Amino acid sequence: MSMRVLVIEDNAANLELMTYLLRAFHHVAIEARDGETGIELALREEPDLVVCDIQLPELDGYGVLSALRSSPRMTTKPVIAVTAQAMTGERARILAAGFTGYISKPIDPLTFVSQLVEFAQRGRPTAPVDPPRG
Numbered sequence: 001m002s003m004r005v006l007v008i009e010d011n012a013a014n015l016e017l018m019t020y021l022l023r024a025f026h027h028v029a030i031e032a033r034d035g036e037t038g039i040e041l042a043l044r045e046e047p048d049l050v051v052c053d054i055q056l057p058e059l060d061g062y063g064v065l066s067a068l069r070s071s072p073r074m075t076t077k078p079v080i081a082v083t084a085q086a087m088t089g090e091r092a093r094i095l096a097a098g099f100t101g102y103i104s105k106p107i108d109p110l111t112f113v114s115q116l117v118e119f120a121q122r123g124r125p126t127a128p129v130d131p132p133r134g
Contacts, residue, residue: 003120004028006047008038008064009082010056018051018082018107025113035059039067046073049120051103054083054094062097069098078119082107 005022009015010033019029030045032038035056042050050068054061061081068074078100083090094102101119103112 001117001120002026002028003049003117004030004045004047005116006030006032006038006042006045006050008032008035008050008052008056008061010034010053014053014082014105014107017109018112021109021113022116027113035061035064035067038064042068042074042077043071047077049116050074050077050079051082051116052079052099054081054085061099065098076123078123080116080119 005027007015007018007022007029009018012033015031015033019031022029030041030047032041036059038050038052052061052064056064061083065079068077068079079098081094081099081102082105083094083102084105091102100122101115103115
């Protein structure tokens with residue numbers, strides 16, 4: 001199953017790695033380097049799944065999620081948070097905010113794409129779920 005995945009990431013190296021991995025597995029990777037552009041691309045391109053960094057300049061990942069969920073076309077699309085923040089309670093906060101799942105940085109190149117595929121197959125849950133394990 002080929003997916004169209006929007007990756008919203010301000011770090012060039014992380015963005016390059018994620019999009020490279022997606023394309024290597026024959027998925028379409030759409031790139032955004034900030035939250036505002038990510039929202040515009042999500043509404044225009046209607047990807048199957050969105051991967052969004054939490055710490056973005058200007059508009060953070062929570063703001064992006066809020067804007068996406070306010071669009072009827074994006075309410076059921078999986079939105080996966082990706083962050084290097086490992087503070088206690090951060091994962092719970094991310095899931096409580098309405099993200100479909102959570103992947104910590106640095107991403108594992110061996111499991112990243114399979115994690116996204118699993119999230120896409122699940123769709124947007126009605127209750128928070130644990131992220132897939134490698």
